[in-house]
Amino acid sequence: MEQLNPRIRTVWLAVSVVAAVALAYVVGLAPTETAVQPPVPLSVVVFGVVLVVGVVYQYLRYKAWGFEIQDDAVYIEHGVVVRVKKVVPFVRVQHIDSRRGPVERASGLASLVIYTAGSRGADVSVPGLTPERADELRERLRELAIENEESIEDAV
Amino acid sequence: MRETSVSQPADLHPLSIAYRAVSQLGQVGFVVLLSFYGGTDIANGFSFVLLGVAALGVALAAVLVWQFAYYKRFEYEITDDSFDIRSGVVSRRNRQIPLRRVQNVDVTENIVHRLLGIAKVNIETAGGSQSEASLRYVGADVARGIQREVRRRKTELTDEASEVTSEGDEDVVGESLYEISNHELLLLSTFSIDVRLIAFALFAVSFLPSESLPFEALPSRLAVVPLLVLGVAVVFVLWLIGFATNFSRYYGFVLRRVDDTLSYERGLFNRYSGSVPLDKIQTFTLDENVLKRYFNYATLGVETAGYSPTQSRQQGSETAVPLAKRERVLSLADEIDGVDEPEFMLPPKRARRRYAFRYTLLTAAVSAVLYAVSVYITPLRWYLPLAALPLVPFAAHLKWSNRGYYIGDGYAATRNGFWNRTTVILPYYRVQNVIESATVLQRRWGIATVTFDTAGSSGLRNDEARAVDIDADEAERITGEVRDRLQGSLAERRAERRRDGTWLDSVATDSPDASLGTRPDADDAQET
Incomplete structure (x- = not known):
């Protein structure tokens, strides 16, 4: 079974970074006038989560191909x-x-x-x-x- | 009926002038009237009406003159090897369609046509997404004559090429495979209702809150009654529409076999005839909804690729047998293409358990949503869906037992669906590729789904051959087996064609599929 060129992982990773930034930006646009301010801005959390999912996903995806x-x-x-x-x-x-x-x-x-x-x-x-x-x-x-x-x- | 001569240059039917004029006037007249009545006030209304009538008269005259000219300048002819049409009032167009390229001659008559005794003839070739030529309109008997003549000459041409002796003219009419009986037509029309609709209507009615209904005078327990009546009425009307549609669509359905083509005729108001070349058939589908199964009836359809008379897309589904006893449908399929009756294997029992889990979760989820609605928005009887829980094992069993797959000698078959059970039967040599897939959840149950992709399935309808939720090892095994049988089946077909000496023809018509936009014209080189 032939595997893909490992460089494709960099591409997939780059795509998920872009997606993470975009999503974080969208979340960041939302009004933040809540009574309780969260310790970490929500957009940062979103960025982190999407990125982690992206890293894990590209690893599994590469392995499956x-x-x-x-x-x-x-x-x-x-x-x-x-x-x-x-x-x-x-x-x-x-x-x-x-x-x-x-x-x-x-x-x-x-x-x-x-x-x-x-x-x-x-x-x-x-x-x-x-x-x-x-x-x-x-x-x-x-x-x-x-x-x-x-x-x-x-x-x- | 050779007396309706079509061998010399011929004109359209004279009545077509009147018919075309009236239908064109329908469009023009509407615009004229609209423009005159657009700003009418009541004081000036009378003179405007006069003006409108005058304009309409002018339009009528103009349209009649135009249509007369069209009629005069339109001429068609069937020569030995082509269908020629010379037409056009202002700019002339001469079109020649080689008879060998003609796939189908469709004759359509709507109710007005039939009163006037005229018909529309469409000439279709394999490549076109629309008719190559349309004769609007010729006499109904002439239309049949054209259909026969084209078929006859085409057969002659083919026979010449492959040096097979012609079997005479009576063969051109073809053997009748199936004719719908009154009994079957009525049953078919009756079965037209989607059973799911009734179930859904009754279900939806049952848990509406009685307070929200406009029947305050009634005791709340009785309030449901008018709603039930309403539900039944709606279902009845829908059923009536379905009945009328199916009745008029399949009235007088006849399926014939002419050489290597299936041809059919049907319709009460709009008489329609079309044909399906046998070598375009990709898969057979057997449709049996709950009612049909109960009475042991079935519907046979054929999925085609590369050509379809009714749809502009090049792949389509045609009804070969609208309704007949199951055994008869199967024997017809056998007659058409040597299809043997599938003996289905069921998915493993754990698939059934999986469905039970799924339905339980689904029921709980619906209740949860309804509960949320009744807490935050308006009170509902959110607990009613839970009453369906005892039905879950039965539903799971029915879903499971109606699935199945079969790997036979020349054919594979799959079936799915309880309410509308669809069995797809496909010859191995039609398999394009085999796709085995398993979702995360399927993998946890150790099951997988195998899809046999053909050029005929659209994937949108329930017409794909899919062995769903079968054992993962078994999925692996049948993938391999179908793959091997595909190669074997192709080799066999090739040998057969060589023996018959007809394979060149089959290759020429066996054009690559439409989804790629390949026009079969590219096959010309092989044909000549």
């Missing part, structure tokens, strides 16, 4: 709250993207998106890959998809 190219299918495992295992047979692969969004470019990462004709097709994506690895996987999957397509003429 894994994928593998098997004999006849791509196998993907992820999810902390809902644990998901997906099997995408090569025959079903319609096309494959390697993608780099702004955040991914900034962090030097890329993701792989596998499309099938299934109703949840676009769901199958693997984040946190190095650009080289993403391109490599894309090429590999393309070959496997074509190989299987040649032997079995059935798209849907």
Whole structure:
């Protein structure tokens, strides 16, 4: 089982820091004219809690993520709250993207998106890959998809 | 009925001028009238009415002239290999639709059409999200003639290509698989009510505070009675609407099989006909609500991908058999695609315990909320939901026993739901991917859910094949098994097609799915 590039944890962490700051800011806007002043401002508490949750979550999330190219299918495992295992047979692969969004470019990462004709097709994506690895996987999957397509003429 | 010649250039039905003019005037006339009556005061009302009538007359004349020109300039023709339409009053448009690309010829007649003896014909191809061509309107018999002729020539073309001998003209009409009987139509219309509605109405009425009701003259115990009557009346009206809708929708339903296509006709006021190519079918769904199950009836639907005559989306659900005895529905499914009857495995018993826990918590939560409301806002009989607690074991049992999954030879099947039980039957070669998931709570019970994703399920309705709350190890096992069977089933299909020498055709129509926006036109290369 292949794991994601550890750098993705930094990205997830950064996202939760931003979320914590945003939430703390929103809470800080609320009127503070209560009779009893809390010892610590509420926004600080919110910031701390969200951050701790974010740290724990990204750790578990990273641990849960894994994928593998098997004999006849791509196998993907992820999810902390809902644990998901997906099997995408090569025959079903319609096309494959390697993608780099702004955040991914900034962090030097890329993701792989596998499309099938299934109703949840676009769901199958693997984040946190190095650009080289993403391109490599894309090429590999393309070959496997074509190989299987040649032997079995059935798209849907 | 070959006498309704459609082989030479033909015109629309002359009555279509009048019909189209009137329906167009409906729109124009409304605007004209509105603009004249907009600022009327009573003193000037009379002259305004005159003006309005005059304007309406002018509009009528203009519309008639326009529609006459449209009629004169509209011409269609079925050639050996295409459907041609030349149309347009000001700017001309010549359209040719290759017959091989035509998926379906729909004929629609509403009640006015039927009085006038005219019909609307829509020509649909696989790629389009809307009709490629629409003939508004031709004679009803001509419409049927077009439908037959297109089908016949298309078959000829296909047979030529695959060198299979034509089996003659009588085959074009197709064998009738199912015709709805009066008995079934009435039952179907009667079953149209959602049983949950009745239960909910009775439940909602029962715990309203009597003080808040406008029946102060009555003793408080009797105050509930008018409310009950009201609830029953509402349910009755809803049921009546459902009855009328279903009755007119499925009146005269006929399902036929023509070559590799299922075609159906239905409707009382709006006569509708459409077809579903067999190789577009992804899954079969068997719908049995509580009432249907009690009387041993069921409804058969087919989920398709890549083509759907009624919806603009390219995946859809079509009713193949509105209502029939369960055994008959199953034997029809067998006839259509060799579906065997599933023998369901139930989820483990701990799933049932889980539902019991869930319902108990839910009941307590509802009571708690009602309690809070009655303390802070207005007094309510918050304790009444607790009376449902004795029902919890039964509810949990029913939910549990109506679930199930089946891993057969050529097909897998799943079923879910007590009130509306839906059984999804899918051939292995339609599986797109397999998703096994388990929430935190499911993991604590050692259970998981397996979803077999196909190109046909929308996920919005209850039409996904999901084996819910099955043993986690078993989930792992069936995921692997379905995965293996998918490969085996595909290899088998390929071998079969090679043998029949027809696989090229099937590939050409077996277009990739719509969710990607891939237009099947891309298949042209393979076809030629």
